[in-house]
Structure formats: structure tokens, C-alpha cells
Amino acid sequence: MEYTEAISRISEIHEHLAKGEVYRGFRSAPMAISGLLGLSAAIARPVLFPSAESGSILVYWIIVAALCAIIGGSETAYYYLFVDDEFGRRRTRKVLSQFVPCLAAGGAITFGLARRDPSLIEYLPSLWAIVFSLGVFAARPYLPRSIGWVALYYAITGCALLIGIDRCGGYFDIEIGGAFGIGQLAAALVFYWNLERTEHA
Numbered sequence: 001m002e003y004t005e006a007i008s009r010i011s012e013i014h015e016h017l018a019k020g021e022v023y024r025g026f027r028s029a030p031m032a033i034s035g036l037l038g039l040s041a042a043i044a045r046p047v048l049f050p051s052a053e054s055g056s057i058l059v060y061w062i063i064v065a066a067l068c069a070i071i072g073g074s075e076t077a078y079y080y081l082f083v084d085d086e087f088g089r090r091r092t093r094k095v096l097s098q099f100v101p102c103l104a105a106g107g108a109i110t111f112g113l114a115r116r117d118p119s120l121i122e123y124l125p126s127l128w129a130i131v132f133s134l135g136v137f138a139a140r141p142y143l144p145r146s147i148g149w150v151a152l153y154y155a156i157t158g159c160a161l162l163i164g165i166d167r168c169g170g171y172f173d174i175e176i177g178g179a180f181g182i183g184q185l186a187a188a189l190v191f192y193w194n195l196e197r198t199e200h201a
Contacts, residue, residue, distance in 0.1 A: 023095050023142040025076045025088075028192035034068035035184030042177020054121045054172075058114060061176055072184065095142045102135025125175035129158030132183075144194035150186045154179070 041064040049056065080092050109127050113120040133154035140148050157179045 022144055022195065023091055024195055025079060025092050025095065026072075026143070026187075026191050027075045028188040028196055030072050030075050031184050031191060032188035034072035035181045035188060037068055037071065037181075038064065038177045038184060039181035040177075042173045042181065045173045045177075054118050055114070057172060058110070058121050058124070061172075062110070064177075065180075068180070068184070091142070095139055098139040098142070099135040102131050102138070105134075106131045122172060123162065125172060125179060126158045126161035128176070129154045129161065129179050129183075131158075132180075133158060136187075144190055146190050146194060147187065150183060150190060153186060154183050157183075 041061070045052075045057065045060055049060065052060070076092065080089055084092065106128050109131065110124060113124060113127075133151045136147060136151035136154060140151060161175050161179070
């Protein structure tokens with residue numbers, strides 16, 4: 001009984017320590033590359049697949065999103081697998097556990113709308129941005145405080161796209177690539193300015 005209680009208290013201490021120190025697992029360079037990839041994909045899609053239907057466009061952007069996630073999280077994964085100690089890995093799992101539910105929700109929304117009616121796909125950029133903002137807000141206690149502005153940007157952008165969906169129809173690539181490309185570049189700036197700049201000083 002005492003052993004179990006001690007383990008529980010140690011876990012609580014680790015939890016407080018994790019909240020008291022900014023998580024440094026995300027790096028600016030991979031984040032910026034993923035943002036540039038999103039912007040480039042928005043420009044390239046109409047050129048590469050000018051006559052693609054909405055379903056094909058959706059598959060295109062799911063692939064782009066997967067690539068951006070791999071690139072953006074590549075350094076985090078490397079440190080988790082090969083560099084971090086158990087405490088560092090626990091912190092990474094904690095931060096990701098705050099963010100992963102928004103990805104699951106985004107996947108469910110994507111599948112549900114695409115399955116129900118392909119014409120609803122045009123709503124996805126706005127809904128993705130709103131859901132993504134919730135994930136960033138959820139992880140904010142472990143990240144630099146100014147990441148809250150990035151979360152707010154995603155929320156405002158998503159709401160603006162949703163409200164203006166009738167007016168913005170036909171601009172799916174610009175909406176999704178622009179919203180997330182700019183958001184990732186902004187996040188990269190936050191991580192560099194608050195974490196890496198001081199490391200190199």
C-alpha cells in the first residue's frame with residue numbers, strides 16, 4: 001500500500017515539474033519546413049491536378065497533411081527514441097496526449113462529411129483549423145505562452161472561413177494551404193524566439 005502511494009506521489013511530482021517547465025521537444029526548423037510544404041502544396045495542386053474532383057483533392061491534402069506531420073514531428077520523434085531519458089519521454093507523451101484528441105476529431109469529421117455528402121468537403125478547411133486550434137490550446141500549458149496567439153490565429157481563421165464559406169467556395173487549396181502554412185510558420189517563429197534563440201545566445 002505504501003509502495004503504491006509513493007509511486008502515485010512521484011507521478012504527481014513529475015506532473016508538476018512538467019507543467020512548471022516549458023517543453024522543448026518541438027523545433028522551429030521542421031515546423032517551418034512543414035509550413036512551407038503546405039503553402040507549396042496549395043500552389044502546386046491546381047497545376048498538377050487541374051481537373052481533380054473533390055474526393056481526389058481531399059486525398060491529396062490528407063497525404064500533404066501526413067507528410068507535414070512527419071516532417072514537423074521528426075525531431076521530436078528522434079529525441080524521444082534516441083536521446084531523451086524516461087522523464088523526457090514521459091513529458092513528450094503528456095504533451096502529445098493533450099494534442100492527439102484534436103487529430104482524432106479531425107479525422108472523424110473528415111470521414112463523416114466525406115462519406116455523407118462530398119459537397120460538404122468544402123467545409124473541412126474551416127473545421128480543421130478550428131479543431132487544430134483546440135489542440136494547440138490544450139497543449140499550451142506545456143509550451144511557450146505565446147503559442148496561444150497561434151492557437152487564436154487558427155480559431156479566428158477557421159471561424160472566418162466557416163462564416164464566409166459561400167463566398168469562398170472554390171478556394172479549397174488556398175484555404176487549407178494558406179491557413180496551415182502560415183500557422184506552422186508562426187509556430188516555428190514562436191519556438192525559435194522563445195526557445196532556440198536563447199539556447200544559441
